[in-house]
Amino acid sequence: MNTANFSDWAVVKGEGLDNFKEIVYEKRHHRTLGGGVARIALNKPEKMNAMTVATVDEMFRAFYDASHDSSIGVIVVAGRGKHFGAGGDVNWERWGLREAFYNRYPPNRLIRMSRKPVIAQVQGYCVGGHNHMAYCCDFTIAADNAVFGQAGPRVSSPADGYFVPYLTKVVGAKKARELWMLCRKYKAEQALQMGLVNTVVPLDQLEAEVEKWCEEMLSVSPGCLEILKAAFDQEMDGYKEPCSISAAMYPDWFDMPEGKEGGAAFVEKRPTRFWDIRRRETEMRRQLLEEYEALQAEGKGT
Template identity: 75%
Template sequence: MSTREDGGMAAWSDWKQVEGEGLDDFAEIIYEKKQHLPSGGGIARVSLNKPDRMNTLTLATVDEMFRAFYDANHDPMTGVIVIAGKGRHFGAGGDVEWERWGLREAFYNRYPHNRLIRLSRKPVIAQVQGYCIAGHNHMAYCCDFTIAADDAVFGQAGPRVSSPADGFFVPYLTKVVGAKKAREMWMLCRKYKAEQALEMGLVNTVVALDELEAEVDRWCAELLEKSPGCLEVLKAAFDQEMEGYRESCATSAAMYPDWFDMPEGKEGGAAFLAKRRPDFWRLREREAGMRQALLDAYLADGAAPAAGE
Protein backbone atom coordinates (compact mmCIF):
# COMPACT_ATOMS: atom_id res chain seq x y z
CA MET A 1 0.00 0.00 0.00
CA SER A 2 1.50 3.29 -1.04
CA THR A 3 0.90 6.55 0.82
CA ARG A 4 1.20 10.22 0.13
CA GLU A 5 1.13 13.30 2.34
CA ASP A 6 -1.59 15.89 1.71
CA GLY A 7 -0.30 19.23 2.96
CA GLY A 8 1.10 17.55 6.07
CA MET A 9 -2.48 16.91 7.29
CA ALA A 10 -3.40 13.43 6.15
CA ALA A 11 -1.95 10.28 4.64
CA TRP A 12 -4.05 8.29 2.23
CA SER A 13 -3.86 5.03 0.36
CA ASP A 14 -4.19 5.22 -3.41
CA TRP A 15 -7.63 5.18 -4.99
CA LYS A 16 -8.74 1.66 -5.88
CA GLN A 17 -11.61 0.91 -8.22
CA VAL A 18 -14.28 -1.12 -6.44
CA GLU A 19 -14.83 -4.64 -7.69
CA GLY A 20 -17.66 -7.08 -7.09
CA GLU A 21 -20.96 -8.22 -8.50
CA GLY A 22 -22.85 -5.25 -9.98
CA LEU A 23 -20.01 -2.84 -9.16
CA ASP A 24 -17.38 -3.36 -11.84
CA ASP A 25 -19.34 -3.04 -15.07
CA PHE A 26 -20.19 0.65 -14.94
CA ALA A 27 -20.35 2.61 -18.20
CA GLU A 28 -21.40 6.04 -16.87
CA ILE A 29 -19.52 6.35 -13.56
CA ILE A 30 -16.23 5.34 -11.95
CA TYR A 31 -16.57 3.99 -8.40
CA GLU A 32 -13.47 4.06 -6.18
CA LYS A 33 -12.46 3.90 -2.52
CA LYS A 34 -9.39 4.84 -0.51
CA GLN A 35 -8.36 4.73 3.14
CA HIS A 36 -7.37 7.52 5.49
CA LEU A 37 -4.42 5.82 7.19
CA PRO A 38 -4.25 7.80 10.47
CA SER A 39 -7.91 7.20 11.36
CA GLY A 40 -8.45 3.88 9.60
CA GLY A 41 -11.67 5.09 7.96
CA GLY A 42 -12.30 5.24 4.26
CA ILE A 43 -14.05 7.32 1.63
CA ALA A 44 -15.89 6.36 -1.55
CA ARG A 45 -15.88 8.45 -4.71
CA VAL A 46 -18.55 8.31 -7.39
CA SER A 47 -17.21 10.09 -10.50
CA LEU A 48 -19.55 10.86 -13.37
CA ASN A 49 -17.63 9.63 -16.38
CA LYS A 50 -18.96 11.19 -19.59
CA PRO A 51 -16.57 14.14 -20.02
CA ASP A 52 -17.21 14.30 -23.78
CA ARG A 53 -20.90 15.03 -22.99
CA MET A 54 -20.21 17.28 -19.98
CA ASN A 55 -21.29 14.41 -17.69
CA THR A 56 -24.94 14.81 -18.63
CA LEU A 57 -27.38 12.63 -16.70
CA THR A 58 -29.80 9.93 -17.83
CA LEU A 59 -31.62 7.29 -15.82
CA ALA A 60 -28.79 4.90 -16.69
CA THR A 61 -26.44 7.24 -14.79
CA VAL A 62 -28.75 7.26 -11.77
CA ASP A 63 -29.08 3.46 -11.84
CA GLU A 64 -25.31 3.12 -11.63
CA MET A 65 -25.09 5.78 -8.92
CA PHE A 66 -27.68 3.82 -6.92
CA ARG A 67 -25.51 0.71 -6.88
CA ALA A 68 -22.43 2.67 -5.80
CA PHE A 69 -24.35 4.53 -3.08
CA TYR A 70 -25.90 1.27 -1.87
CA ASP A 71 -22.46 -0.31 -1.52
CA ALA A 72 -20.91 2.73 0.18
CA ASN A 73 -23.78 3.03 2.65
CA HIS A 74 -23.55 -0.65 3.59
CA ASP A 75 -19.76 -0.59 4.01
CA PRO A 76 -19.03 0.01 7.72
CA MET A 77 -15.51 1.21 6.88
CA THR A 78 -16.69 3.99 4.54
CA GLY A 79 -17.30 7.29 6.32
CA VAL A 80 -17.78 9.81 3.51
CA ILE A 81 -19.04 9.71 -0.09
CA VAL A 82 -17.63 12.14 -2.67
CA ILE A 83 -19.46 12.96 -5.92
CA ALA A 84 -17.14 14.22 -8.66
CA GLY A 85 -17.14 14.72 -12.41
CA LYS A 86 -14.44 13.65 -14.84
CA GLY A 87 -13.04 16.21 -17.25
CA ARG A 88 -13.38 19.98 -17.23
CA HIS A 89 -16.92 20.12 -15.82
CA PHE A 90 -18.84 18.66 -12.91
CA GLY A 91 -21.87 18.47 -15.19
CA ALA A 92 -24.43 20.29 -17.30
CA GLY A 93 -27.66 18.62 -16.15
CA GLY A 94 -29.80 16.12 -18.03
CA ASP A 95 -28.94 14.90 -21.50
CA VAL A 96 -31.35 17.01 -23.59
CA GLU A 97 -31.62 14.45 -26.39
CA TRP A 98 -32.46 11.70 -23.87
CA GLU A 99 -34.87 14.01 -22.02
CA ARG A 100 -37.11 14.35 -25.09
CA TRP A 101 -38.56 10.97 -24.14
CA GLY A 102 -36.68 9.81 -21.05
CA LEU A 103 -38.08 12.49 -18.73
CA ARG A 104 -41.46 10.83 -18.96
CA GLU A 105 -40.00 7.76 -17.27
CA ALA A 106 -38.13 9.88 -14.74
CA PHE A 107 -41.27 11.84 -13.86
CA TYR A 108 -43.76 9.02 -13.59
CA ASN A 109 -41.85 5.86 -12.77
CA ARG A 110 -38.43 6.31 -11.21
CA TYR A 111 -36.44 8.02 -8.48
CA PRO A 112 -34.38 11.23 -8.77
CA HIS A 113 -30.65 11.26 -8.09
CA ASN A 114 -31.10 13.67 -5.17
CA ARG A 115 -33.02 11.00 -3.28
CA LEU A 116 -29.81 8.94 -3.13
CA ILE A 117 -28.12 11.82 -1.32
CA ARG A 118 -31.03 12.52 0.99
CA LEU A 119 -31.35 8.89 2.05
CA SER A 120 -27.59 8.27 2.31
CA ARG A 121 -26.46 7.40 5.83
CA LYS A 122 -22.98 8.79 5.11
CA PRO A 123 -22.13 12.49 4.63
CA VAL A 124 -21.84 13.41 0.95
CA ILE A 125 -19.43 15.99 -0.52
CA ALA A 126 -19.80 17.48 -4.01
CA GLN A 127 -16.42 18.16 -5.66
CA VAL A 128 -17.22 20.79 -8.29
CA GLN A 129 -15.20 22.22 -11.15
CA GLY A 130 -16.36 23.99 -14.31
CA TYR A 131 -20.05 23.99 -15.11
CA CYS A 132 -22.43 22.82 -12.38
CA ILE A 133 -25.75 23.41 -14.08
CA ALA A 134 -29.35 22.18 -13.76
CA GLY A 135 -29.51 18.63 -12.36
CA HIS A 136 -25.89 18.81 -11.30
CA ASN A 137 -26.47 22.10 -9.48
CA HIS A 138 -29.36 20.83 -7.39
CA MET A 139 -27.50 17.57 -6.80
CA ALA A 140 -24.56 19.60 -5.46
CA TYR A 141 -26.61 21.82 -3.16
CA CYS A 142 -28.46 18.78 -1.79
CA CYS A 143 -25.10 17.34 -0.72
CA ASP A 144 -24.01 17.94 2.86
CA PHE A 145 -20.98 19.92 1.67
CA THR A 146 -19.94 21.50 -1.64
CA ILE A 147 -16.28 22.23 -2.37
CA ALA A 148 -15.79 24.34 -5.50
CA ALA A 149 -12.87 25.18 -7.73
CA ASP A 150 -12.43 28.83 -8.66
CA ASP A 151 -13.57 28.10 -12.23
CA ALA A 152 -16.94 26.67 -11.13
CA VAL A 153 -20.17 28.11 -12.54
CA PHE A 154 -23.56 27.31 -10.99
CA GLY A 155 -27.13 27.71 -12.20
CA GLN A 156 -30.44 26.18 -13.24
CA ALA A 157 -31.78 25.72 -16.78
CA GLY A 158 -35.22 24.07 -16.55
CA PRO A 159 -37.47 26.94 -17.74
CA ARG A 160 -35.01 27.67 -20.55
CA VAL A 161 -35.36 24.16 -22.03
CA SER A 162 -39.00 23.34 -21.09
CA SER A 163 -37.92 20.98 -18.29
CA PRO A 164 -40.21 21.49 -15.27
CA ALA A 165 -38.98 20.65 -11.77
CA ASP A 166 -40.72 20.27 -8.44
CA GLY A 167 -40.34 18.29 -5.26
CA PHE A 168 -38.17 18.64 -2.19
CA PHE A 169 -35.02 19.84 -3.94
CA VAL A 170 -36.69 23.05 -5.24
CA PRO A 171 -37.97 24.56 -1.95
CA TYR A 172 -34.95 23.16 -0.10
CA LEU A 173 -32.78 25.71 -1.90
CA THR A 174 -34.56 28.44 0.08
CA LYS A 175 -32.93 26.95 3.19
CA VAL A 176 -29.53 27.10 1.53
CA VAL A 177 -29.48 30.57 -0.06
CA GLY A 178 -32.75 32.24 1.03
CA ALA A 179 -36.12 32.51 -0.70
CA LYS A 180 -35.37 35.48 -2.97
CA LYS A 181 -32.07 34.11 -4.28
CA ALA A 182 -33.56 30.62 -4.72
CA ARG A 183 -36.40 31.93 -6.88
CA GLU A 184 -33.95 34.08 -8.84
CA MET A 185 -31.79 31.05 -9.56
CA TRP A 186 -34.62 28.75 -10.59
CA MET A 187 -36.90 31.19 -12.43
CA LEU A 188 -34.37 33.41 -14.22
CA CYS A 189 -31.78 30.71 -14.99
CA ARG A 190 -28.90 33.05 -14.23
CA LYS A 191 -25.35 31.71 -13.83
CA TYR A 192 -23.19 32.39 -10.79
CA LYS A 193 -19.41 32.25 -10.53
CA ALA A 194 -17.72 30.42 -7.68
CA GLU A 195 -17.15 33.50 -5.51
CA GLN A 196 -20.80 34.54 -5.95
CA ALA A 197 -21.85 31.04 -4.94
CA LEU A 198 -19.68 31.26 -1.84
CA GLU A 199 -21.15 34.64 -0.91
CA MET A 200 -24.73 33.34 -1.16
CA GLY A 201 -23.96 30.17 0.81
CA LEU A 202 -24.32 27.78 -2.13
CA VAL A 203 -20.85 26.31 -1.48
CA ASN A 204 -18.71 25.83 1.62
CA THR A 205 -15.39 27.00 0.22
CA VAL A 206 -13.62 27.89 -3.04
CA VAL A 207 -10.06 26.87 -3.90
CA ALA A 208 -7.79 26.95 -6.93
CA LEU A 209 -8.62 24.24 -9.46
CA ASP A 210 -5.32 22.42 -8.90
CA GLU A 211 -6.06 22.32 -5.14
CA LEU A 212 -9.60 20.97 -5.45
CA GLU A 213 -8.98 17.27 -4.79
CA ALA A 214 -6.55 18.03 -1.95
CA GLU A 215 -9.13 20.32 -0.33
CA VAL A 216 -11.78 17.60 -0.55
CA ASP A 217 -9.29 15.21 1.07
CA ARG A 218 -8.80 17.66 3.93
CA TRP A 219 -12.55 17.90 4.56
CA CYS A 220 -12.86 14.12 4.40
CA ALA A 221 -9.96 13.71 6.85
CA GLU A 222 -11.69 16.04 9.33
CA LEU A 223 -14.93 14.08 9.05
CA LEU A 224 -13.17 10.73 9.47
CA GLU A 225 -11.68 11.90 12.77
CA LYS A 226 -15.24 12.16 14.15
CA SER A 227 -17.56 9.40 15.35
CA PRO A 228 -19.12 7.92 12.20
CA GLY A 229 -22.25 6.92 14.10
CA CYS A 230 -22.75 10.47 15.37
CA LEU A 231 -22.30 11.87 11.85
CA GLU A 232 -24.92 9.43 10.53
CA VAL A 233 -27.40 10.61 13.17
CA LEU A 234 -26.62 14.27 12.44
CA LYS A 235 -27.03 13.81 8.68
CA ALA A 236 -30.41 12.14 9.19
CA ALA A 237 -31.45 14.94 11.57
CA PHE A 238 -30.47 17.67 9.10
CA ASP A 239 -32.16 15.82 6.24
CA GLN A 240 -35.47 16.05 8.11
CA GLU A 241 -35.53 19.54 6.54
CA MET A 242 -36.57 17.90 3.27
CA GLU A 243 -39.09 15.42 4.64
CA GLY A 244 -41.98 17.87 4.80
CA TYR A 245 -41.86 18.59 1.07
CA ARG A 246 -43.59 16.62 -1.66
CA GLU A 247 -41.63 14.11 -3.66
CA SER A 248 -40.44 15.05 -7.12
CA CYS A 249 -42.84 15.38 -10.05
CA ALA A 250 -46.12 15.34 -8.06
CA THR A 251 -46.88 19.04 -8.71
CA SER A 252 -45.83 18.90 -12.37
CA ALA A 253 -47.90 15.78 -13.03
CA ALA A 254 -50.98 17.35 -11.40
CA MET A 255 -50.73 20.73 -13.16
CA TYR A 256 -49.54 19.54 -16.57
CA PRO A 257 -50.20 15.79 -16.93
CA ASP A 258 -49.55 15.98 -20.69
CA TRP A 259 -46.62 18.42 -20.51
CA PHE A 260 -44.21 16.38 -22.62
CA ASP A 261 -46.79 15.98 -25.39
CA MET A 262 -47.66 19.70 -25.51
CA PRO A 263 -45.92 22.14 -27.88
CA GLU A 264 -44.51 24.20 -25.01
CA GLY A 265 -43.11 21.05 -23.43
CA LYS A 266 -41.31 20.20 -26.68
CA GLU A 267 -40.19 23.70 -27.68
CA GLY A 268 -37.39 24.28 -25.16
CA GLY A 269 -35.50 21.09 -25.96
CA ALA A 270 -36.04 21.50 -29.69
CA ALA A 271 -34.72 25.07 -29.57
CA PHE A 272 -31.68 24.00 -27.54
CA LEU A 273 -30.77 21.27 -30.01
CA ALA A 274 -31.33 23.65 -32.94
CA LYS A 275 -29.26 26.36 -31.22
CA ARG A 276 -32.02 28.96 -31.51
CA ARG A 277 -34.05 31.07 -29.10
CA PRO A 278 -37.21 29.28 -27.91
CA ASP A 279 -40.49 30.88 -29.01
CA PHE A 280 -42.74 30.11 -26.05
CA TRP A 281 -45.01 33.14 -26.39
CA ARG A 282 -45.85 32.50 -30.04
CA LEU A 283 -47.16 29.12 -28.91
CA ARG A 284 -49.14 30.74 -26.09
CA GLU A 285 -50.59 33.28 -28.54
CA ARG A 286 -51.76 30.49 -30.84
CA GLU A 287 -53.19 28.62 -27.88
CA ALA A 288 -55.11 31.73 -26.77
CA GLY A 289 -56.46 32.16 -30.30
CA MET A 290 -57.59 28.55 -30.48
CA ARG A 291 -59.28 28.80 -27.08
CA GLN A 292 -61.14 31.92 -28.21
CA ALA A 293 -62.15 30.28 -31.50
CA LEU A 294 -63.50 27.27 -29.61
CA LEU A 295 -65.46 29.51 -27.24
CA ASP A 296 -66.86 31.57 -30.17
CA ALA A 297 -67.96 28.39 -31.95
CA TYR A 298 -69.57 27.07 -28.80
CA LEU A 299 -71.55 30.28 -28.29
CA ALA A 300 -72.49 30.50 -31.98
CA ASP A 301 -73.95 26.99 -31.82
CA GLY A 302 -76.26 28.13 -29.05
CA ALA A 303 -74.82 25.49 -26.76
CA ALA A 304 -74.43 27.83 -23.82
CA PRO A 305 -76.87 26.87 -21.03
CA ALA A 306 -79.75 29.27 -20.39
CA ALA A 307 -79.58 31.42 -17.29
CA GLY A 308 -80.72 29.58 -14.22
CA GLU A 309 -80.08 26.10 -15.65
Protein backbone atom coordinates in the same frame (compact mmCIF):
# COMPACT_ATOMS: atom_id res chain seq x y z
CA MET B 1 -2.49 17.61 5.63
CA ASN B 2 -0.25 14.88 4.28
CA THR B 3 -2.05 13.25 1.33
CA ALA B 4 0.24 10.23 1.73
CA ASN B 5 -1.97 9.36 4.70
CA PHE B 6 -4.49 8.05 2.17
CA SER B 7 -4.12 4.89 0.15
CA ASP B 8 -4.45 5.11 -3.62
CA TRP B 9 -7.89 5.12 -5.16
CA ALA B 10 -9.04 1.61 -6.11
CA VAL B 11 -11.96 0.86 -8.43
CA VAL B 12 -14.62 -1.12 -6.56
CA LYS B 13 -15.36 -4.62 -7.80
CA GLY B 14 -18.17 -6.98 -6.95
CA GLU B 15 -21.57 -8.26 -7.99
CA GLY B 16 -23.58 -5.41 -9.51
CA LEU B 17 -20.64 -3.02 -9.23
CA ASP B 18 -18.61 -4.08 -12.25
CA ASN B 19 -18.68 -2.66 -15.75
CA PHE B 20 -20.16 0.75 -14.97
CA LYS B 21 -20.42 2.84 -18.13
CA GLU B 22 -21.70 6.15 -16.73
CA ILE B 23 -19.63 6.44 -13.54
CA VAL B 24 -16.34 5.43 -11.95
CA TYR B 25 -16.76 4.08 -8.43
CA GLU B 26 -13.65 4.06 -6.20
CA LYS B 27 -12.62 3.78 -2.56
CA ARG B 28 -9.55 4.68 -0.52
CA HIS B 29 -8.72 4.47 3.17
CA HIS B 30 -6.82 6.65 5.61
CA ARG B 31 -3.67 4.87 6.73
CA THR B 32 -3.69 6.36 10.24
CA LEU B 33 -7.35 6.88 11.08
CA GLY B 34 -8.55 3.71 9.37
CA GLY B 35 -11.77 5.06 7.88
CA GLY B 36 -12.45 5.19 4.18
CA VAL B 37 -13.78 7.49 1.46
CA ALA B 38 -15.92 6.41 -1.48
CA ARG B 39 -15.89 8.48 -4.67
CA ILE B 40 -18.63 8.36 -7.30
CA ALA B 41 -17.36 10.20 -10.37
CA LEU B 42 -19.63 10.89 -13.33
CA ASN B 43 -17.71 9.68 -16.35
CA LYS B 44 -19.00 11.26 -19.55
CA PRO B 45 -16.63 14.23 -19.95
CA GLU B 46 -17.28 14.39 -23.71
CA LYS B 47 -20.92 15.24 -22.87
CA MET B 48 -20.11 17.44 -19.85
CA ASN B 49 -21.27 14.50 -17.67
CA ALA B 50 -24.89 14.94 -18.77
CA MET B 51 -27.13 12.56 -16.82
CA THR B 52 -29.79 10.08 -17.89
CA VAL B 53 -31.76 7.49 -15.94
CA ALA B 54 -28.93 5.06 -16.69
CA THR B 55 -26.55 7.37 -14.81
CA VAL B 56 -28.82 7.47 -11.78
CA ASP B 57 -29.24 3.68 -11.84
CA GLU B 58 -25.46 3.21 -11.64
CA MET B 59 -25.18 5.91 -8.97
CA PHE B 60 -27.82 4.06 -6.93
CA ARG B 61 -25.72 0.92 -6.81
CA ALA B 62 -22.61 2.82 -5.78
CA PHE B 63 -24.45 4.86 -3.13
CA TYR B 64 -26.07 1.71 -1.76
CA ASP B 65 -22.74 -0.06 -1.48
CA ALA B 66 -20.95 2.91 0.12
CA SER B 67 -23.81 3.59 2.51
CA HIS B 68 -23.77 -0.01 3.74
CA ASP B 69 -19.98 -0.33 3.95
CA SER B 70 -19.12 0.17 7.63
CA SER B 71 -15.52 1.07 6.73
CA ILE B 72 -16.62 4.12 4.70
CA GLY B 73 -17.11 7.43 6.47
CA VAL B 74 -17.57 9.92 3.61
CA ILE B 75 -18.88 9.83 0.03
CA VAL B 76 -17.56 12.22 -2.62
CA VAL B 77 -19.56 12.98 -5.78
CA ALA B 78 -17.37 14.30 -8.57
CA GLY B 79 -17.30 14.78 -12.33
CA ARG B 80 -14.47 13.68 -14.61
CA GLY B 81 -13.08 16.13 -17.11
CA LYS B 82 -13.35 19.91 -17.10
CA HIS B 83 -16.89 20.11 -15.69
CA PHE B 84 -18.88 18.71 -12.79
CA GLY B 85 -21.88 18.53 -15.08
CA ALA B 86 -24.37 20.35 -17.28
CA GLY B 87 -27.60 18.69 -16.08
CA GLY B 88 -29.73 16.20 -17.93
CA ASP B 89 -28.89 15.01 -21.42
CA VAL B 90 -31.28 17.12 -23.51
CA ASN B 91 -31.56 14.54 -26.30
CA TRP B 92 -32.43 11.88 -23.75
CA GLU B 93 -34.83 14.20 -21.90
CA ARG B 94 -37.11 14.53 -24.93
CA TRP B 95 -38.49 11.11 -23.98
CA GLY B 96 -36.50 10.11 -20.93
CA LEU B 97 -37.99 12.71 -18.59
CA ARG B 98 -41.30 10.87 -18.86
CA GLU B 99 -39.61 7.83 -17.35
CA ALA B 100 -37.83 9.95 -14.74
CA PHE B 101 -41.03 11.75 -13.74
CA TYR B 102 -43.42 8.85 -13.59
CA ASN B 103 -41.33 5.79 -12.86
CA ARG B 104 -38.04 6.77 -11.22
CA TYR B 105 -36.33 9.05 -8.76
CA PRO B 106 -33.99 12.06 -8.93
CA PRO B 107 -30.31 11.72 -7.96
CA ASN B 108 -30.98 13.92 -4.92
CA ARG B 109 -32.89 11.11 -3.27
CA LEU B 110 -29.71 9.04 -3.30
CA ILE B 111 -28.03 11.78 -1.26
CA ARG B 112 -31.02 12.05 1.06
CA MET B 113 -31.05 8.29 1.69
CA SER B 114 -27.27 8.00 2.12
CA ARG B 115 -26.20 7.22 5.68
CA LYS B 116 -22.81 8.81 5.11
CA PRO B 117 -22.06 12.55 4.66
CA VAL B 118 -21.74 13.50 0.99
CA ILE B 119 -19.34 16.08 -0.48
CA ALA B 120 -19.85 17.56 -3.94
CA GLN B 121 -16.47 18.24 -5.59
CA VAL B 122 -17.24 20.87 -8.23
CA GLN B 123 -15.18 22.28 -11.08
CA GLY B 124 -16.35 24.02 -14.26
CA TYR B 125 -20.04 24.02 -15.03
CA CYS B 126 -22.45 22.85 -12.35
CA VAL B 127 -25.80 23.49 -14.00
CA GLY B 128 -29.33 22.11 -13.90
CA GLY B 129 -29.60 18.69 -12.31
CA HIS B 130 -25.96 18.80 -11.29
CA ASN B 131 -26.50 22.08 -9.45
CA HIS B 132 -29.42 20.85 -7.38
CA MET B 133 -27.62 17.58 -6.76
CA ALA B 134 -24.64 19.60 -5.47
CA TYR B 135 -26.64 21.83 -3.14
CA CYS B 136 -28.49 18.81 -1.75
CA CYS B 137 -25.13 17.34 -0.72
CA ASP B 138 -24.04 17.93 2.86
CA PHE B 139 -21.05 19.96 1.66
CA THR B 140 -20.10 21.59 -1.63
CA ILE B 141 -16.45 22.39 -2.33
CA ALA B 142 -15.84 24.42 -5.48
CA ALA B 143 -12.90 25.27 -7.66
CA ASP B 144 -12.48 28.92 -8.55
CA ASN B 145 -13.56 28.20 -12.13
CA ALA B 146 -16.93 26.73 -11.10
CA VAL B 147 -20.15 28.16 -12.55
CA PHE B 148 -23.53 27.41 -10.96
CA GLY B 149 -27.10 27.78 -12.16
CA GLN B 150 -30.41 26.22 -13.14
CA ALA B 151 -31.64 25.79 -16.71
CA GLY B 152 -35.03 24.07 -16.54
CA PRO B 153 -37.28 26.89 -17.81
CA ARG B 154 -34.89 27.51 -20.72
CA VAL B 155 -35.27 23.95 -22.02
CA SER B 156 -38.91 23.19 -21.02
CA SER B 157 -37.74 20.94 -18.19
CA PRO B 158 -40.10 21.44 -15.21
CA ALA B 159 -39.10 20.67 -11.64
CA ASP B 160 -40.94 20.51 -8.35
CA GLY B 161 -40.67 18.62 -5.09
CA TYR B 162 -38.37 18.93 -2.12
CA PHE B 163 -35.19 20.01 -3.89
CA VAL B 164 -36.84 23.23 -5.15
CA PRO B 165 -38.04 24.68 -1.81
CA TYR B 166 -35.04 23.15 -0.03
CA LEU B 167 -32.86 25.70 -1.80
CA THR B 168 -34.56 28.44 0.26
CA LYS B 169 -32.89 26.87 3.31
CA VAL B 170 -29.53 27.05 1.57
CA VAL B 171 -29.53 30.56 0.05
CA GLY B 172 -32.79 32.21 1.18
CA ALA B 173 -36.15 32.55 -0.57
CA LYS B 174 -35.32 35.48 -2.85
CA LYS B 175 -32.08 34.02 -4.17
CA ALA B 176 -33.65 30.58 -4.55
CA ARG B 177 -36.41 31.97 -6.78
CA GLU B 178 -33.83 33.98 -8.71
CA LEU B 179 -31.77 30.86 -9.32
CA TRP B 180 -34.67 28.70 -10.48
CA MET B 181 -36.83 31.21 -12.35
CA LEU B 182 -34.27 33.42 -14.11
CA CYS B 183 -31.70 30.75 -15.01
CA ARG B 184 -28.79 33.07 -14.31
CA LYS B 185 -25.25 31.78 -13.97
CA TYR B 186 -23.09 32.48 -10.91
CA LYS B 187 -19.32 32.32 -10.55
CA ALA B 188 -17.75 30.45 -7.65
CA GLU B 189 -17.20 33.54 -5.48
CA GLN B 190 -20.83 34.62 -5.99
CA ALA B 191 -21.95 31.13 -5.01
CA LEU B 192 -19.81 31.37 -1.86
CA GLN B 193 -21.32 34.73 -0.93
CA MET B 194 -24.88 33.41 -1.22
CA GLY B 195 -24.09 30.23 0.72
CA LEU B 196 -24.44 27.87 -2.20
CA VAL B 197 -20.99 26.39 -1.51
CA ASN B 198 -18.88 25.91 1.62
CA THR B 199 -15.54 27.06 0.25
CA VAL B 200 -13.74 28.00 -2.98
CA VAL B 201 -10.15 27.02 -3.79
CA PRO B 202 -7.89 27.22 -6.86
CA LEU B 203 -8.63 24.46 -9.34
CA ASP B 204 -5.27 22.75 -8.79
CA GLN B 205 -6.03 22.52 -5.05
CA LEU B 206 -9.57 21.17 -5.34
CA GLU B 207 -8.87 17.50 -4.74
CA ALA B 208 -6.49 18.29 -1.87
CA GLU B 209 -9.15 20.45 -0.23
CA VAL B 210 -11.72 17.66 -0.53
CA GLU B 211 -9.22 15.26 1.05
CA LYS B 212 -8.76 17.71 3.92
CA TRP B 213 -12.50 17.80 4.61
CA CYS B 214 -12.70 14.01 4.37
CA GLU B 215 -9.84 13.64 6.85
CA GLU B 216 -11.61 15.98 9.29
CA MET B 217 -14.77 13.86 9.15
CA LEU B 218 -12.83 10.61 9.47
CA SER B 219 -11.26 11.93 12.68
CA VAL B 220 -14.62 12.06 14.52
CA SER B 221 -17.28 9.49 15.40
CA PRO B 222 -18.78 8.06 12.19
CA GLY B 223 -21.92 7.02 14.06
CA CYS B 224 -22.49 10.56 15.30
CA LEU B 225 -22.08 11.93 11.79
CA GLU B 226 -24.63 9.44 10.46
CA ILE B 227 -27.14 10.54 13.11
CA LEU B 228 -26.49 14.23 12.45
CA LYS B 229 -26.88 13.77 8.70
CA ALA B 230 -30.20 11.98 9.17
CA ALA B 231 -31.37 14.70 11.58
CA PHE B 232 -30.54 17.47 9.11
CA ASP B 233 -31.96 15.58 6.13
CA GLN B 234 -35.33 14.81 7.72
CA GLU B 235 -36.36 18.39 7.01
CA MET B 236 -36.64 17.39 3.33
CA ASP B 237 -39.22 14.75 4.23
CA GLY B 238 -41.80 17.46 4.89
CA TYR B 239 -41.79 18.45 1.22
CA LYS B 240 -43.73 16.64 -1.47
CA GLU B 241 -42.06 14.14 -3.71
CA PRO B 242 -41.01 15.49 -7.12
CA CYS B 243 -43.47 15.76 -10.00
CA SER B 244 -46.71 15.88 -8.00
CA ILE B 245 -47.29 19.57 -8.77
CA SER B 246 -46.20 19.27 -12.39
CA ALA B 247 -48.42 16.23 -12.92
CA ALA B 248 -51.42 18.04 -11.43
CA MET B 249 -50.98 21.32 -13.34
CA TYR B 250 -49.71 19.98 -16.67
CA PRO B 251 -50.35 16.23 -16.85
CA ASP B 252 -49.59 16.17 -20.60
CA TRP B 253 -46.64 18.59 -20.45
CA PHE B 254 -44.23 16.44 -22.42
CA ASP B 255 -46.75 15.99 -25.25
CA MET B 256 -47.58 19.70 -25.49
CA PRO B 257 -45.79 22.09 -27.90
CA GLU B 258 -44.38 24.20 -25.05
CA GLY B 259 -43.06 21.07 -23.37
CA LYS B 260 -41.27 20.05 -26.57
CA GLU B 261 -40.04 23.49 -27.62
CA GLY B 262 -37.22 24.07 -25.13
CA GLY B 263 -35.38 20.86 -25.92
CA ALA B 264 -35.96 21.28 -29.66
CA ALA B 265 -34.58 24.82 -29.63
CA PHE B 266 -31.51 23.69 -27.66
CA VAL B 267 -30.76 20.85 -30.07
CA GLU B 268 -31.37 23.07 -33.12
CA LYS B 269 -29.32 25.93 -31.59
CA ARG B 270 -32.01 28.55 -32.12
CA PRO B 271 -34.02 30.94 -29.93
CA THR B 272 -37.07 29.49 -28.22
CA ARG B 273 -40.58 30.32 -29.45
CA PHE B 274 -42.48 29.92 -26.21
CA TRP B 275 -44.62 33.02 -26.66
CA ASP B 276 -45.49 32.22 -30.28
CA ILE B 277 -46.87 28.94 -28.96
CA ARG B 278 -48.78 30.70 -26.19
CA ARG B 279 -50.21 33.22 -28.68
CA ARG B 280 -51.49 30.46 -30.95
CA GLU B 281 -52.88 28.62 -27.93
CA THR B 282 -54.78 31.78 -26.90
CA GLU B 283 -56.19 32.18 -30.42
CA MET B 284 -57.29 28.55 -30.57
CA ARG B 285 -58.94 28.78 -27.16
CA ARG B 286 -60.82 31.91 -28.26
CA GLN B 287 -61.90 30.24 -31.50
CA LEU B 288 -63.10 27.13 -29.65
CA LEU B 289 -65.04 29.26 -27.16
CA GLU B 290 -66.71 31.23 -29.98
CA GLU B 291 -67.69 28.01 -31.74
CA TYR B 292 -69.09 26.61 -28.50
CA GLU B 293 -71.10 29.74 -27.76
CA ALA B 294 -72.47 29.76 -31.31
CA LEU B 295 -73.64 26.17 -30.95
CA GLN B 296 -75.23 26.98 -27.61
CA ALA B 297 -77.06 29.93 -29.16
CA GLU B 298 -78.43 27.61 -31.85
CA GLY B 299 -79.58 25.18 -29.19
CA LYS B 300 -77.31 22.41 -30.43
CA GLY B 301 -75.17 22.11 -27.29
CA THR B 302 -71.82 20.53 -28.08
